[in-house]
Amino acid sequence: xxxxxxxxxxxxxxxxxxxxxxxxxxxxxxxxxxxxxxxxxxxxxxxxxxxxxxxxxxxxxxxxxxxxxxxxxxxxxxxxxxxxxxxxxxxxxxxxxxxxxxxxxxxxxxxxxxxxxxxxxxxxxxxxxxxxxxxxxxxxxxxxxxxxxxxxxxxxxxxxxxxxxxxxxxxxxxxxxxxxxxxxxxxxxxxxxxxxxxxxxxxxxxxxxxxxxxxxxxxxxxxxxxxxxxxxxxxxxxxxxxxxxxxxxxxxxxxxxxxxxxxxxxxxxxxxxxxxxxxxxxxxxxxxxxxxxxxxxxxxxxxxxxxxxxxxxxxxxxxxxxxxxxxxxxxxxxxxxxxxxxxxxxxxxx
Numbered sequence: 001x002x003x004x005x006x007x008x009x010x011x012x013x014x015x016x017x018x019x020x021x022x023x024x025x026x027x028x029x030x031x032x033x034x035x036x037x038x039x040x041x042x043x044x045x046x047x048x049x050x051x052x053x054x055x056x057x058x059x060x061x062x063x064x065x066x067x068x069x070x071x072x073x074x075x076x077x078x079x080x081x082x083x084x085x086x087x088x089x090x091x092x093x094x095x096x097x098x099x100x101x102x103x104x105x106x107x108x109x110x111x112x113x114x115x116x117x118x119x120x121x122x123x124x125x126x127x128x129x130x131x132x133x134x135x136x137x138x139x140x141x142x143x144x145x146x147x148x149x150x151x152x153x154x155x156x157x158x159x160x161x162x163x164x165x166x167x168x169x170x171x172x173x174x175x176x177x178x179x180x181x182x183x184x185x186x187x188x189x190x191x192x193x194x195x196x197x198x199x200x201x202x203x204x205x206x207x208x209x210x211x212x213x214x215x216x217x218x219x220x221x222x223x224x225x226x227x228x229x230x231x232x233x234x235x236x237x238x239x240x241x242x243x244x245x246x247x248x249x250x251x252x253x254x255x256x257x258x259x260x261x262x263x264x265x266x267x268x269x270x271x272x273x274x275x276x277x278x279x280x281x282x283x284x285x286x287x288x289x290x291x292x293x294x295x296x297x298x299x300x301x302x303x304x305x306x307x308x309x310x311x312x313x314x315x316x317x318x319x320x321x322x323x324x325x326x327x328x329x330x331x332x333x334x335x336x337x338x339x340x341x342x343x344x345x346x347x348x349x350x
Contacts, residue, residue, distance in 0.1 A: 023227050024292070025245045028220025028270025029252030032342035033279045036335035041324035048320050050313065052328040054264060054286055055151060055188050055212060057122045060090030062281055062328055063312055066215075066268045066289035067094035067126050067153060067192070069110075076110045081298045083117035085305050089313075092287060094124040094153055094192075098143045099131050108146055115148045124190060125149040129156050130168045133177045137184060144187055151188040153215060154178060159196050159247055160224040163240045165231075175205060182210030193217030195224050195269060197249025200257035200349070207261050215289065216258050218251025218269030222292050252283065252338070253345045259284030274315025278323070282334040 050061040065082055069075040079095065086093040095114055101107040114123060125143040132140060132154055144152050156174070161167035182189050191198075191206045192215035198206070206214055229241025249257070251269035258265055267280035268289035277288035290312075297304035325331040338346060 021230055023222050023230070024220075024270075025223035025226050026220045026248070026270075027250060027341075028218055029250040029342035029345075030220075030270060030272075030276045030279055032338055032340040033252055033283065034337040034339070035275075035279060035282060035319060035323050036337065037322055038324035041321055043321065043324060043326045045317060045321040048317050048325070049327045050316060050320070052286070054092060054122070054266075057092070057150065058090075059092055059122060059287075061313060061316065062277055062285075062287045063089075063091055063274075063309065063316070064266055064268075064287040064289040065091055065093040065294060066266075066291040067096050067124070067155070068291045068295050069096040072100065072107065072110060076113055078295070078298050079110060080113050080117050081302045081305050082294065083114040083121065084302060085294075085298075085309055086114075086121040086123075087118035088306070089309055090121070091309075092122040092124070093118065094289075095126050095147060097126050097128055097155065098146060099128060101146065102127075102131070102135075102139055102142055111147050122151075123147050123149045125152040126192075127152060127154055129154050129174045129178065129191075130161065130171070132181060133173050136177075137181055140181060140185060149187070151190055151212070152185070153190040153192040154181070154211075155192045155194055155217075157194040157224065159244060160194060160228060163225060163228050163244060165228075175209060178206070178211070179209040182212075188212035190215055190266070192266075192268075193254075195219060195222060196247060197251065197254035197269065198258055199249060199254070200260055203258040203261040207263055211263075213264035213266065213286075214258055214261075215266040215268055216251065216254045218254040218267070219246075219248025220250050220270030221268070250342060250345065252279075252342050253349065255280065255283050255285055256346050257349055274312040274317070275319045277312065277316050278319035278331060278334075279336065281328060281331045282323070282336050284332075 190213045191211045197218040225244045264286045266287045267285035280288040297308040323334040
């Protein structure tokens with residue numbers, strides 16, 4: 001099997017597993033977070049403003065359609081529906097890793113459909129840091145051009161690479177290529193984890209390299225250890241995936257650490273409701289990203305996806321009302337209580 005075919009096939013495998021099997025693991029920590037109730041909110045819920053700004057772009061809400069898929073013909077319709085939602089609600093959107101289409105240009109349509117369906121949306125291209133290291137800035141430029149993106153997300157997925165049958169186990173030289181990209185690239189660079197979280201120390205390195213924003217990609221949502229374990233069912237690599245199901249920094253803990261380093265933050269990893277988005281904003285995030293909660297309705301129909309987005313926006317608006325937040329800027333100052341294991345981890349990280 002050629003490498004190009006293997007990459008595309010893996011994208012199809014990931015999509016199928018995510019839709020048909022339980023792929024979440026752990027606890028992101030949002031259950032340990034309570035927004036402090038304001039019994040006298042002194043605002044009109046119907047007049048609450050969910051608009052926000054990210055990297056100098058005006059967005060309809062802090063809900064971010066996180067990177068999901070692309071790179072196989074079967075993913076085209078999903079990306080089409082996601083893009084239409086991004087356009088309709090003026091949401092930021094990231095695409096899945098574009099490696100397959102960069103290796104095999106005939107697969108580009110599964111990505112270019114996003115800009116076709118969302119001509120005005122804030123779109124983020126997506127390239128793995130290993131591919132950036134191995135192919136250079138040219139691949140980053142091609143990824144952005146492919147979807148006419150306004151930014152590029154460079155994803156880091158060391159856990160997945162470590163346990164994936166096709167994984168790259170050499171992570172040397174990544175910081176230097178990231179630094180070079182941030183220095184030479186003409187688009188904002190977002191560094192994105194994919195489910196294991198980012199610590200304060202790593203965030204400091206990322207900011208020092210010149211990244212415009214960080215997507216923390218915390219533990220507690222979709223687990224790539226679990227997905228790769230399912231892909232490797234019956235082999236010794238399945239046991240390896242099982243051993244690392246609890247590996248990573250929970251999203252709320254990661255957010256607490258990364259917010260100590262100045263700069264925009266996207267909180268992804270285990271956000272499942274509009275209330276979770278509100279909690280993430282109150283804890284220091286600029287946007288709250290979701291993948292799996294939007295992927296499943298996107299697989300069903302465009303209407304199901306719209307209903308899911310509108311439900312999250314209603315939940316966000318009610319949470320804002322009950323904290324007396326007339327705007328997302330106000331929500332950033334809402335008080336929170338943090339309890340349980342999440343509080344213990346945060347106290348140990350200080």
